[in-house]
């Protein structure tokens with residue numbers, strides 16, 4: 001008999017949402033192995049518990065980032081109150097806090113840490129055979145009251161061996177046009193910024209071949225009529241040659257497609273920006289974080305403000321809409337330094353400025369070593385970890401200062417008509 005797996009993506013904020021690509025890639029691997037998969041992306045679909053249980057799944061899998069973790073736990077407890085079906089959780093939050101979570105939540109059976117395609121297929125096969133082997137990688141489980149872990153598998157490669165995300169398992173028409181066309185062409189990053197967990201999550205930067213990426217884009221465009229897509233990679237343009245290769249292919253494919261991406265300031269230059277523009281690039285989000293070089297150094301961002309100035313100008317001159325970010329409440333920032341950062345962004349005139357309150361997400365250096373950064377966490381409600389709440393105070397900035405500076409930065413956006421694309 002073919003087994004069914006239910007995968008749930010909880011949400012706290014359904015605005016500007018996009019299909020959950022990691023979960024859909026895992027779903028595609030399960031389908032490839034012969035399992036039936038039902039994906040419930042709560043951003044666009046709600047299913048009652050009785051409808052979920054009527055599917056009689058072999059197992060229910062739930063994704064959790066830090067802000068969606070409380071919601072994910074609510075779902076776990078609701079299911080467990082009515083059924084004994086095995087429940088597994090994955091995603092960034094449980095990956096970094098697996099032991100603590102399994103110890104605190106007896107209703108949850110398993111956590112798969114980090115990249116989960118291989119482990120999930122293995123686990124579901126074992127559940128179907130009623131025999132759990134200890135060779136499943138990345139697994140955290142319980143034996144009696146004791147929480148145990150298996151070793152991590154090496155990062156998956158080549159990524160081209162993975163199937164494309166199973167977009168057919170969600171209703172693509174329900175996502176907003178501007179964010180629904182989501183793609184990921186690489187995993188990981190080679191930097192270790194103090195507020196970011198990416199490098200620790202993926203461990204190694206790996207990229208898919210431009211050839212395969214283009215096939216996925218062509219296929220999705222023809223199925224779902226996408227006119228604008230976003231590359232959500234951490235560091236889209238990390239390799240100049242590869243970026244040019246993908247741009248050339250996009251241009252030759254002549255899909256009448258416009259696109260956006262997220263990348264670092266120091267991965268592009270005027271020549272590359274022109275190539276990207278000619279291939280349809282109309283939007284870039286640069287994680288700039290601060291206009292102060294000392295702060296950029298403290299957080300390990302390693303950017304020059306002159307480079308930020310030059311690249312923002314070059315991209316806008318090229319006709320690309322530019323969004324930059326300013327993090328409020330970073331270690332070592334004083335009130336005046338943040339005001340000077342706001343001035344800096346006012347001077348360089350990006351089209352949009354994302355105001356983000358610095359947040360110590362699990363897995364990030366600030367979260368792991370708050371003492372090194374001289375910060376104190378003051379809010380432990382994880383649903384507030386959304387860059388919009390004050391979660392920590394620094395040696396120079398108390399909660400009220402951070403909030404006031406945040407409002408001041410938001411005002412910058414008001415003057416520049418905010419289009420809340422993503423983040």
Ligand code: B12
Pocket residue numbers: 007010011012017018019020021022023025026060061062063064065066067068088089090091092093111112114115116117120182184187188195196197198199201202232233234361362363364385386387422423
């Ligand atoms: C792209 C991205 C987004 C996109 C998502 C696009 C999309 N449609 O998928 C957007 C912009 C929407 C987004 C939003 C947010 N993001 Co984000 N995002 C990323 C980024 C850069 C890449 C994620 C990705 O796709 N990776 C590739 C895939 C393969 O990985 P994955 O999705 O994690 O899935 C794998 C595993 O997690 C696991 N898995 C996934 N689902 C499930 C389910 C089960 C049952 C199991 C077992 C396993 C499993 O298997 C997958 C395949 O290997 C990561 C950084 C990173 N490199 O991971 C940050 C990252 C995940 N995001 C982060 C954050 C903080 C957020 C926000 C909270 C920010 C905010 N605005 O509040 C929101 C939360 C959204 C939510 N609903 O949870 C943090 C998470 C830290 C943490 N401890 O939670 C990260 C790590 C970046 C950082 N700042 O450190 N994000």
Ligand code: SF4
Pocket residue numbers: 189190191192193196197198199234235264287301
């Ligand atoms: S913030 Fe950007 S550059 Fe820094 S570690 Fe995260 S993904 Fe890499």
